[in-house]
Amino acid sequence: MIDRDSRDTGRVAESVSPVALRLRNLRxxxxxxxxxxxxxxEVRAGECFGLLGPNGAGKTTTMExxxxxxxxxxxxxxxxxMHWNSDAAELRQRLGIQLQxxxxxxxxxxxxxxxxxxxxxxxxxxxxxxxxxxQLGEKRNSRVGGLSGGQKQRLxxxxxxxxxxxxxxxxxxxxxxxxxxxxxxWDLIEQFKAAGRTILLTTHYMDxxxxxxxxxxxxxxxxxxxxxxxxxxxxxxxxxxxxEFSAGHAAQQPDVSAMRQMEGVRDVRxxxxxxxxxxxxxxxxxxxxxxxxxxxxxxxxxxxxxSATLEDVFVTLTGRHLRDE
Amino acid sequence: xxxxxxxNTVPTAVGAKxxxxxxxxxxxxxxxxTLVRFREFLRExxxxxxxxxxxxxLAAGLGVAFRNRPPDVLKIAAVTPEMTRSLHQEKLLxxxxxxxxxxEDALRTGxxxxxxxxxxxxxxxxxxxxxNPEGRAARLLADRAVQQAAGRxxxxxxxxxxxxxxGSRYIDFLIPGLLGMNLMGSAxxxxxxxxxxxxxxxxxxxxxxxxxxxxxxxLSFVLSRLLLLVIEVGALLGFGALVFQVPLRGSLLVxxxxxxxxxxxxxxxxxxxxxxVQTIEAASGLMNLVMLPMWIVSGVFFSAQRFPDVIQPVxxxxxxxxxxxxxxxxxxxxxxxxxxxxxxxxLAAWLVVSFTLALSLFRWR
Numbered sequence: 140m141i142d143r144d145s146r147d148t149g150r151v152a153e154s155v156s157p158v159a160l161r162l163r164n165l166r167x168x169x170x171x172x173x174x175x176x177x178x179x180x181e182v183r184a185g186e187c188f189g190l191l192g193p194n195g196a197g198k199t200t201t202m203e204x205x206x207x208x209x210x211x212x213x214x215x216x217x218x219x220x221m222h223w224n225s226d227a228a229e230l231r232q233r234l235g236i237q238l239q240x241x242x243x244x245x246x247x248x249x250x251x252x253x254x255x256x257x258x259x260x261x262x263x264x265x266x267x268x269x270x271x272x273x274q275l276g277e278k279r280n281s282r283v284g285g286l287s288g289g290q291k292q293r294l295x296x297x298x299x300x301x302x303x304x305x306x307x308x309x310x311x312x313x314x315x316x317x318x319x320x321x322x323x324x325w326d327l328i329e330q331f332k333a334a335g336r337t338i339l340l341t342t343h344y345m346d347x348x349x350x351x352x353x354x355x356x357x358x359x360x361x362x363x364x365x366x367x368x369x370x371x372x373x374x375x376x377x378x379x380x381x382x383e384f385s386a387g388h389a390a391q392q393p394d395v396s397a398m399r400q401m402e403g404v405r406d407v408r409x410x411x412x413x414x415x416x417x418x419x420x421x422x423x424x425x426x427x428x429x430x431x432x433x434x435x436x437x438x439x440x441x442x443x444x445x446s447a448t449l450e451d452v453f454v455t456l457t458g459r460h461l462r463d464e
Numbered sequence: 465x466x467x468x469x470x471x472n473t474v475p476t477a478v479g480a481k482x483x484x485x486x487x488x489x490x491x492x493x494x495x496x497x498t499l500v501r502f503r504e505f506l507r508e509x510x511x512x513x514x515x516x517x518x519x520x521x522l523a524a525g526l527g528v529a530f531r532n533r534p535p536d537v538l539k540i541a542a543v544t545p546e547m548t549r550s551l552h553q554e555k556l557l558x559x560x561x562x563x564x565x566x567x568e569d570a571l572r573t574g575x576x577x578x579x580x581x582x583x584x585x586x587x588x589x590x591x592x593x594x595x596n597p598e599g600r601a602a603r604l605l606a607d608r609a610v611q612q613a614a615g616r617x618x619x620x621x622x623x624x625x626x627x628x629x630x631g632s633r634y635i636d637f638l639i640p641g642l643l644g645m646n647l648m649g650s651a652x653x654x655x656x657x658x659x660x661x662x663x664x665x666x667x668x669x670x671x672x673x674x675x676x677x678x679x680x681x682x683l684s685f686v687l688s689r690l691l692l693l694v695i696e697v698g699a700l701l702g703f704g705a706l707v708f709q710v711p712l713r714g715s716l717l718v719x720x721x722x723x724x725x726x727x728x729x730x731x732x733x734x735x736x737x738x739x740x741v742q743t744i745e746a747a748s749g750l751m752n753l754v755m756l757p758m759w760i761v762s763g764v765f766f767s768a769q770r771f772p773d774v775i776q777p778v779x780x781x782x783x784x785x786x787x788x789x790x791x792x793x794x795x796x797x798x799x800x801x802x803x804x805x806x807x808x809x810x811l812a813a814w815l816v817v818s819f820t821l822a823l824s825l826f827r828w829r
Contacts, residue, residue, distance in 0.1 A: 206673055207673075208669065208672070208673055208829075228675065231673075231674060231675035232675050234673075236670070236673040236674070238666060238669060238670050238673065240666045241665070241666045241667060241669070241670040242665035242666065242667060243667060243670075244500065244504060244662075244667060246503065246504050246507040246508065247500060247503060247504070251499075251500070251503065254491075254496060255496045255497070255499075255500055256674060257491065258491045258492060258493040258495070258496040258497075259493050259674040259675050259676040260674070260675060261675075298670075302674075302675070
């Protein structure tokens with residue numbers, strides 16, 4: 140076993156972060172569904188890496204294989220330079236894990252829960268320190284059952300941090316939370332990033348991935364269909380903005396083919412009666428669109444624009460929305 | 465590969481501190497896990513009621529309902545003052561002096577069991593229903609009183625030695641039965657529900673994602689069970705001894721060993737029941753399926769001997785029968801290890817078989 144002290148004394152300066160997690164040709168099938176289909180992935184130390192995809196894309200299965208909770212059918216997982224079949228005990232000491240559906244014991248207090256988890260780890264901060272870190276100081280003696288969703292999620296985070304982990308796994312940390320609680324959690328995760336921890340998180344919120352992740356892998360049907368920084372991925376679809384408009388219930392629907400020819404428009408698609416234009420130059424496309432609609436005599440009932448997001452990347456790649464499933 | 469091995473040189477995250485050595489005991493995972501079990505139990509009022517209060521209420525209720533009454537006093541009627549006076553000498557008779565008409569009426573309506581009236585030539589006449597046992601008993605007692613008052617001397621002198629000792633009453637039979645039932649219920653419910661609940665809430669999966677040694681988790685149930693056992697057994701036996709003077713004739717060491725072995729055997733059975741079940745409903749059904757037959761046939765409330773001889777070997781092999789038989793033998797007859805060897809053997813066999821099966825079937829998620 141490698142203990143922390145000998146690691147520290149053997150430290151050398153590195154210009155490029157080493158690989159903290161490497162997946163090679165990972166496969167996992169359940170009965171008739173292939174959950175993870177030949178995934179290769181590298182997460183570098185100190186990086187916050189996001190697995191983004193709709194429900195059922197294989198994010199959680201991939202994560203649980205990395206966490207040593209599920210055995211892969213084939214392929215290789217190297218985590219912190221170790222392997223689950225030979226170094227499980229040591230790996231467990233160095234990982235911080237937050238699972239998607241865990242309900243912590245309702246009858247225990249925050250402090251008792253954190254103390255329980257702390258007792259499993261050789262090294263780590265004091266329980267009160269961890270509780271303060273996730274801003275539950277005032278709730279330390281409250282029962283878990285009485286906490287709000289956001290507070291429960293922060294407690295789950297505290298339980299993941301008690302061993303001072305080198306690698307943090309967060310499985311949909313903000314799913315089901317209200318916007319304010321989500322932002323609070325994002326702030327916390329950003330603090331861990333600043334402290335140099337390596338994080339692998341799954342999410343089906345594109346805004347979450349864009350804000351938190353240094354790099355993102357977009358998963359669909361057990362495969363990684365795109366990989367890169369959020370900026371790279373958005374740039375890869377060659378679109379900077381999306382213009383969405385609706386002609387209401389006008390008898391005459393606009394002629395879409397003419398819009399395809401307009402300057403700066405890359406793609407036109409219709410969705411739920413709305414028309415979406417993927418454009419590169421917003422300031423040119425919008426006036427052209429208005430002129431074109433005017434020419435066709437189609438009334439405009441709604442007009443919205445937004446910068447392209449990872450959601451648009453997913454839609455472009457799969458033709459579906461992240462939240463459809 | 466070089467960058468993978470180089471990972472061990474990554475700086476440690478800020479805030480890491482080795483834990484102080486003094487906190488080692490309180491911070492031991494087994495201590496923490498056992499504390500959790502205790503806290504969850506103590507904060508569940510229903511569990512407290514069923515484990516501590518219910519057996520005592522049951523014992524009190526049944527103890528009062530089936531208490532041994534003082535011998536019944538028989539009501540009879542006499543029609544003359546002399547006869548009334550001589551009949552008063554018999555303590556087991558309650559004599560009323562009535563007019564002949566009123567006495568006749570009282571006999572007919574069953575208010576008295578016997579009517580004593582003078583017959584011709586100084587004889588005594590007893591009127592009663594000879595199909596009524598009370599009437600026959602009253603006839604014997606009344607006749608003895610009348611004859612002795614008239615000067616009869618019994619040729620053989622006799623004395624009565626009364627047997628109303630603790631140890632042979634219903635409550636003495638009941639308390640060991642309730643104790644056995646309590647050992648079974650608290651172990652099976654306590655373990656079964658807690659384990660299935662933790663599995664259902666994915667708490668168990670979360671725990672095995674930590675470095676927690678898995679056997680500590682199971683061991684914490686055993687430890688908390690044994691500690692609670694002291695309170696459970698103490699409360700019920702203390703109640704029986706103080707309120708009903710239920711005896712504890714055997715050695716307390718044997719009794720303690722028996723309670724611990726019984727509790728462990730039932731805990732193992734609870735673990736087996738809970739080893740794969742995913743829902744509380746399924747667990748509940750399975751537990752009742754296992755426990756209900758034993759409540760009936762294992763002799764909690766009445767002797768297991770009442771069931772046909774053919775099924776006696778099966779009944780004897782049940783863990784609750786073994787536990788209750790051994791508890792009764794120890795508490796009421798003072799049996800030691802040698803006399804309850806076969807019961808201890810049956811409990812040990814249930815422990816080993818259930819535990820082995822449970823471990824191979826157990827699912828952590």
